[in-house]
Amino acid sequence: MTRKHVLAPTLADSEGFHVHRRDTSDNPTFESSAIRRIIDADTNVHLPDNRYMSEKPTKRSSTPPDQLRHSWYFAEHAMEHGFRQADAERALGWPRGKINALWNGKQRYTQETVDQVSSWLGIEPFELLMRPAEAAAIKQLRAAARMIASTPSPKAGSPVRRTVQT
Structure with missing residues (x-):
């Protein structure tokens, strides 16, 4: 034995x-x-058959920013509002390297980042995930919908008068 x-x-x-x-x-x-x-x-003895002390998990590699399905348009929105990287650096208080990496799409954004940038730019967070022209079109549609919703409807039974311009 x-x-x-x-x-x-x-x-x-x-x-x-x-x-x-x-x-x-x-x-x-x-x-x-x-x-x-x-x-x-x-x-802290590590034996080959040690079941009670696990090894440190391997770090999962993240998807590079250029391969993400969703991009954001931080630089485009900032330039649309007349801001530069230096303005973002001063207003947000982030280091120059972080601003540069986010501005150029080399660093992934987080929900906190999107919230801070959207607050600084005065836009909704979801707007940063679409091109400025698309965001402006949605704002116009919403404004038109609000205007239609706030217009009083004609009373039932009253004729609707339409004038035709010639």
């Missing part, structure tokens, strides 16, 4: 656990016991 050695704690003094080798050939459930978890947590 092969003898198996694992790390196990013994109380040597009042300072805490000290690690020593312990024979576990007669106790096959030792690895799944609470003592094994205490050893792993207290000593």
Whole structure:
């Protein structure tokens, strides 16, 4: 029978656990016991079969900004309002590198970024996700809809008079 050695704690003094080798050939459930978890947590020992201490997860690579399905039009909207990168830097208080990367589409935007930029430009956040001309067209449609909705309707039964210009 092969003898198996694992790390196990013994109380040597009042300072805490000290690690020593312990024979576990007669106790096959030792690895799944609470003592094994205490050893792993207290000593930060990494054993090949260590189930209780996971490795750091691998960092997932993000999609490059030029391959995203949704772009935003920060620079276009800012220029439409007569602003430059330097104006954005002063108004938003962001570092020049961040402004430059966002302005040129080299850095991904976040919801917080969109909210701050839209507040600075005085537009709705969703407008930054469309070209300025599209946003202006939607604003005009909304204004026309509000005007139609606020116009009183003629009374039922009264004739509608239309004048034809010749």
